[in-house]
Amino acid sequence: MDKYMSRPEIAPGDEDNTALEVDLTNKFLNGELSFAEYSSEWYCADKKDDFCDNDDRLSDEDAEESPSTQSSEKVTRRRKVTRLTPALMGLMGEANLRFARGDKDMAEKMCHEIIKQVPAAAEPYQTLAQIYEDDPEKSLQFSLLAAHLSPSDANEWLRLAAISKQRNDIKQEMICYTQAINADPKNIAIHLKRLEVLTMLEESKYPLNNINRVKCYHRIVTALPSSEGDTIMKYARLASTMYHNNNEIEKTLEVMTNAYEKCSKYFTAEDLNILLELLITKKAYKTCIEIFVGHVGVEIEAEIQTIRKANDEIEEQTHYLNCTIPDNLPIDLRSKLLVCFVHLGAINLVQTLLQDFLSNDVEKAGDLYMDIEEALSTVGYHELAMQLLEPLVQNTSFDLGAVWLKHAECLYKLGRENDAIESYYKVLKHAPQHPTARKKLFTILEKKGSINEALEILQQDYKYVVNAGLLYEQYMILKKYNRPLKYLEVGEALLSKTFPRYRHQSELKIALRTKGAIIELIHNFRAMRGENPFNENDIHFDEEEDFKLTAEEEWLIFKDLMEVAHIHKQYSTMQRLSYGAIMSKALAPHRKNLEFLCFQSCLLNNDYINAMRFIREIAHKIPGARSWTLLNFVLNAIDEYPQVKFLYRLFEKDCSMIKKLFLGNHFITSGRYLVALKYFLEYHEQCKEPISALLVAITSLVMAAQKTMDKHHNLVLQGLCYLSIYHKLRKCNHESYYNIGRAFQMLNINNLAIAYYEKVLNSNSIAKCAKHGAIDLKKEAAYNLVLLYKGHSPQMARRYLNQYLVIE
Structure with missing residues (x-):
């Protein structure tokens, strides 16, 4: 047997795959992986398709996926059927002979030796499945591996699906049917069985992951021959409906195109309408014309001209001269034919066909009127578009904001500005917050010199959903026309999109102590308190809008608003803006500046309690004469809370003399004159400053005025003495x-x-x-x-x- 033991050479690029094969196979045989997981590791790493194709070619489903899709997350590995070398084929034959003679042990050893050398060959697993017939579990494992490694036998996959069904392994049964479809894609019976299993999975609420019913339908459409027209159309309609509901336009067009190429004669008017709609969406107008001529019975006379461009390229241009439409052609198909002619530049035919189309009842065909109008407006034929819009706006069923907007824009393009103004006002009557109508109307009114009216048009009602882009434009225009107070109001509304308002002092503490996701923390805090995370009078912005201020724009607007508010003494607004800014994620890099602006706003608004919160932080971070002066100012203004402990902590390391001055000042304002005198005397003994002498004198004289004090004369003399010292030092x-x-x-x-x-x-x-x-x-x-x-x-x-x- 030694001559059979030579190991085949392995290409360097296949070493990783070989090691992976051995690892996965061992895990599967040891029960660490199910067959679904085993096959998924090889063929279903792409999460978009749970139906793996195990043959040596790409299936129709896989051909539909783009290369970028097929390379997502994990690389999808495609197996080539592994062939045994002549030497191993001989060993395989000898193993089968030993098994036939009843020598199962030797046959098993030979099979394992072959697996050791070539783990991806199917033959040894087939033999092992027969050897373990008495052990159904192991026999099934080897049969699955054998079929997996040589997947072209549909009957074998069906047999394995039946066994899986008996074992109530629905997931494995589904995979077996999928592999059977890959082996025999034109067999509709297998497709139907797979759909039955999928229905069972759905009814039992089995976690389907990426198993997808619509892909089963799509696969039927692409796999069946054109002779199965009824079946193809049935599943094409189902697939297109599901794709359309999921807004997968590309897939919808793909499945309908496949069906049309195979069995166009089975297409109904409704099917054609869907296909043409999809093609128009993809701007395939010439393809639409071909369908009209080839399937609908439209006769078109055209001429083709060959034109040489400046770069010597030759281009063929089609000029459509005449068109004959069958009398029984549905109106929705007529409208699509008109749309195609509009985009293909056949304006002569459009003018002729449009007169016939306008004879249709607006009540029934209004939506089709809009489709043609949109096409005409897109290519610049506004006079023709008005012929469609006038009947629409005169009909009460189409007295809608969207229709009036089209009407107004068309009038504006035609230079009829006064009429356009009236139509834009009709838009705002139906949709008061419509941003486009407001912008266009402002432009026209500004051009006519009606500045006040134009500025009023930009004002949105904050009770309803607000457009941030329009709010930003209004902000810039108000700045341009120097309307500071209104400009301040609009700017604050704009920044409220990212500037939350705090409700409790505890929320302000969170903002001051936290850096990062402050808004999320505050919302969680409110939720813990059982409150609504958002305020009832918050402005609600349009979530579908993609307008967003950059961090730099937000910072510049904030600074600008703070300056305007300061100039016009709107200190409450300053305080609201600064509090909101300190909670904004975008302005986190400006944290130090924002803290000081918050402090200034509190001072200007006489909110000394909150000013104390900020000056305490500032005094800790930036010790010095200025911060201490500001701290002293706030301490003198606030009486509610004792600050002795804070002062001790603030000056515990340095500035011991300043500490005595602050403590003395605090105790004299709180009425504890004897303690204050102690600190002032200690400060004066070391510093000998005029202020310290004056403070000692004042404290002594104030004490002398108290009825509860003894030795009034001594205190008066002491006070006058220190006043004399103060006079000498002050100069x-x-x-x-x-x-x-x-x-x-x-x-x-x-x-x-x-x-x-x-x-x-x-x-x-x-x-x-x-x-x-x-x-x-x-x-x-x-x-x-x-x-x-x-x-x-x-x-x-x-x-x-x-x-x-x-x-x-």
């Missing part, structure tokens, strides 16, 4: 005199208060500004003097009033 007599005067006025030491206020009036200004003039405190000092003199010396009060406080 600005004008300001320090005023503050000292205020302190004496608070202590009710009026004579000294008057003296210091007089010094303020006699001292130089703090600074001079080219824009604002002298910057000083003279008016404030004069007003305080008026208050002091008002009770006991009205003349002096009036003198100061007239000299310093008269508005010129």
